[in-house]
Amino acid sequence: MPRVIIVGAGPTGATLALLLARRGIPVTLIEATRDFQRQFRGEGLMPSGLDALTQMGLDPLLKTVPHRPLSAWEFWLNDRRLFRADEPLGSARPCTLVSQPPLLEALVQTAQRQPNFEWIAGTAVKDVLWQSDSEASQNENRVTGVHLTDGRILKADLVIGADGRASVIRKKAELILETQPKSIDVLWFELLAPPGYAADNRFCTVVKKGRVFSLFHGAEEGKMHLAWAIASTEPTEQKDWATTFAALVPPEFVEHFQLAKDSISPPMRLSVLVGRCPRWHRPGLLLLGDAAHPMSPVRAQGINMALRDAIAAANHLIPVFKTADTSAPNPTALDRALAHIQTEREPEIIQAQKLQAHEASRGELLRRFGLLRQGLSIFSPLVGPAIKQIWTQQQQPLREGITTVRLNLS
Numbered sequence: 001m002p003r004v005i006i007v008g009a010g011p012t013g014a015t016l017a018l019l020l021a022r023r024g025i026p027v028t029l030i031e032a033t034r035d036f037q038r039q040f041r042g043e044g045l046m047p048s049g050l051d052a053l054t055q056m057g058l059d060p061l062l063k064t065v066p067h068r069p070l071s072a073w074e075f076w077l078n079d080r081r082l083f084r085a086d087e088p089l090g091s092a093r094p095c096t097l098v099s100q101p102p103l104l105e106a107l108v109q110t111a112q113r114q115p116n117f118e119w120i121a122g123t124a125v126k127d128v129l130w131q132s133d134s135e136a137s138q139n140e141n142r143v144t145g146v147h148l149t150d151g152r153i154l155k156a157d158l159v160i161g162a163d164g165r166a167s168v169i170r171k172k173a174e175l176i177l178e179t180q181p182k183s184i185d186v187l188w189f190e191l192l193a194p195p196g197y198a199a200d201n202r203f204c205t206v207v208k209k210g211r212v213f214s215l216f217h218g219a220e221e222g223k224m225h226l227a228w229a230i231a232s233t234e235p236t237e238q239k240d241w242a243t244t245f246a247a248l249v250p251p252e253f254v255e256h257f258q259l260a261k262d263s264i265s266p267p268m269r270l271s272v273l274v275g276r277c278p279r280w281h282r283p284g285l286l287l288l289g290d291a292a293h294p295m296s297p298v299r300a301q302g303i304n305m306a307l308r309d310a311i312a313a314a315n316h317l318i319p320v321f322k323t324a325d326t327s328a329p330n331p332t333a334l335d336r337a338l339a340h341i342q343t344e345r346e347p348e349i350i351q352a353q354k355l356q357a358h359e360a361s362r363g364e365l366l367r368r369f370g371l372l373r374q375g376l377s378i379f380s381p382l383v384g385p386a387i388k389q390i391w392t393q394q395q396q397p398l399r400e401g402i403t404t405v406r407l408n409l410s
């Protein structure tokens with residue numbers, strides 16, 4: 001029987017496994033963690049990501065996991081609001097925060113209803129299996145399976161590395177990742193949300209006293225998140241974070257940060273890695289999602305790109321495996337499909353990473369130049385509406401996606 005192995009059950013791996021299994025293709029999904037509760041998983045889904053889930057027929061499933069639409073985006077310079085842009089900003093649906101661990105669990109449970117789906121959790125993949133020398137053609141060596149940390153060797157016609165930014169599959173398959181210069185890390189905090197915040201859940205970005213940070217009500221009831229940008233060279237200080245935040249947050253939150261100080265979690269340091277592999281595939285192997293193109297957290301792109309990668313991959317892979325039926329798929333046709341997937345997805349990834357960098361550079365400009373920040377802050381009632389209009393227009397590709405991605409249901 002032909003078989004696909006997918007390494008990593010993040011948004012890329014879990015959705016692609018489901019799409020393939022539903023079409024009768026035998027899939028083994030391997031996930032290193034047991035319960036999806038790893039250190040951190042992002043929550044923001046843009047309209048393009050929500051649309052991808054709709055195309056996959058997963059709207060009913062989304063309703064069963066904690067989720068919360070954003071009401072608006074607000075930008076604060078010093079103590080003044082530059083502007084507020086209300087969701088859905090001209091889109092069909094608002095940006096929505098979705099709790100990832102229950103979403104991934106529900107995706108895997110749905111896939112488990114398919115007879116040809118195999119789930120291996122709590123075991124990592126440590127290496128890829130290469131075609132033995134005697135089988136090897138004169139051309140490039142083929143990947144024919146994986147080695148697990150528990151000693152097992154699993155064979156497959158295709159191995160898909162969906163194992164995230166630190167991808168083991170990428171390294172073992174010797175595919176190069178070209179990274180952008182590393183500049184920031186994020187300190188992530190959780191605390192109790194102020195009463196009533198959920199009803200008007202603004203994603204507030206604040207630039208004040210040389211600092212940039214964001215706060216919003218997360219997908220889960222009563223939980224506020226605060227993402228604090230720091231230079232990647234800056235150490236994680238042990239400081240009185242409640243007092244630090246109370247001096248910087250918008251005026252309406254000052255009292256809350258004083259009252260809720262004991263609920264502030266210790267900082268979780270998240271490294272931000274952005275880059276792209278010039279080549280996403282080898283014979284018998286494909287990288288997708290962050291493994292192929294780790295995304296910056298700016299404007300919540302990574303999960304959306306992951307879901308759209310899964311759709312593009314399913315469109316190209318299903319015909320190759322369906323044609324093969326019970327025998328192994330034609331290796332030439334399979335490898336051609338892998339190249340087509342990269343060709344189709346790469347332009348959107350390149351453009352999204354450019355737009356993310358552009359957004360980040362504007363924040364950095366305001367952080368570094370106090371006079372510019374002060375001027376915009378003082379004249380915010382005059383300049384705010386025009387800046388809001390420009391910003392809103394520029395968000396459209398980051399919200400709707402840049403290329404057309406449609407799941408082929410035929």
Ligand SMILES: Cc1cc2nc3c(=O)[nH]c(=O)nc-3n(C[C@H](O)[C@H](O)[C@H](O)COP(=O)(O)OP(=O)(O)OC[C@H]3O[C@@H](n4cnc5c(N)ncnc54)[C@H](O)[C@@H]3O)c2cc1C
Binds near residue numbers: 032
């Ligand atoms: C601070 C921060 C905030 C972010 N916020 C958002 C956001 O709000 N919205 C958004 O769209 N994006 C966000 N992102 C980006 C987003 O998290 C990623 O782009 C997205 O998760 C990529 O999905 P993926 O499935 O490719 O990889 P991942 O989500 O990283 O999933 C990879 C999976 O593979 C598993 N795995 C790893 N190694 C192995 C192995 N050897 N064997 C088996 N399994 C393995 C991991 O446990 C994991 O479950 C954020 C990123 C950062 C750094």
